[in-house]
Amino acid sequence: MRTTNGRPNGRGGHGDGRAGADALEIAGLTPLSSCDWPGKLVATVFLQGCPWRCTYCHNSAILDPRTPGVVPWQDVRTLLAKRHGLLDGLVFSGGEPTMQPGLVAAAQEVRAGGFGVGLHTGGAFPAALARVLPHVDWVGLDVKAPARLYDAITRRGGAVPAFESLRRVLDAGVDVQVRTTIDPTVLDAAAVTELAAELAGLGVRDHVWQEVRREGTTSAYRASLDALTTRT
């Protein structure tokens, strides 16, 4: 399948990792961030496309993998070339970055340029994640819920690949922070306790809870949050 700009697109995360970095469909570029990789000053690229439709997603504009990118990879190259000594690294975020076959080449290029490589992922594509892990220094992995509640958040399933991805990251020994956004419309106190225990049992040492942000979410979701507040 090809995008409107004639470049191969990794929809479905089945790319073999041999596409060039210029094939990346980039929805946005943040030139400086101190929060996308804890303790590091980074630039962050947001890659187009995600297979999930999470209740609390505030990135709805970048979910459709058929939408072409708006930032050429060359702009990222140029930025990094100017920021030697100022930036620690580049974070690939999304969307779901492992959907795109150009990710491996891009990560290799960033590292070869002397920068660290960070990756935000929900773990939807364990095989694609495994291909890029040797070229990644840090992973921010979203684990959204205990497996039984995954679909209530993503509305596209995903528990099996997400926990498989967690296993692969832990087995690879890559520095990882597992993050869980607490969706109060799905996760109650028992589910939070259950997930914390499950992650600890799997060997996760760095797990952070995040509050849902209302900004950018759908009006229906904001109404469901309001309904919860009204009831309490």
Ligand code: SF4
């Ligand atoms: S995985 Fe992230 S980008 Fe994809 S729908 Fe969920 S919150 Fe949005």
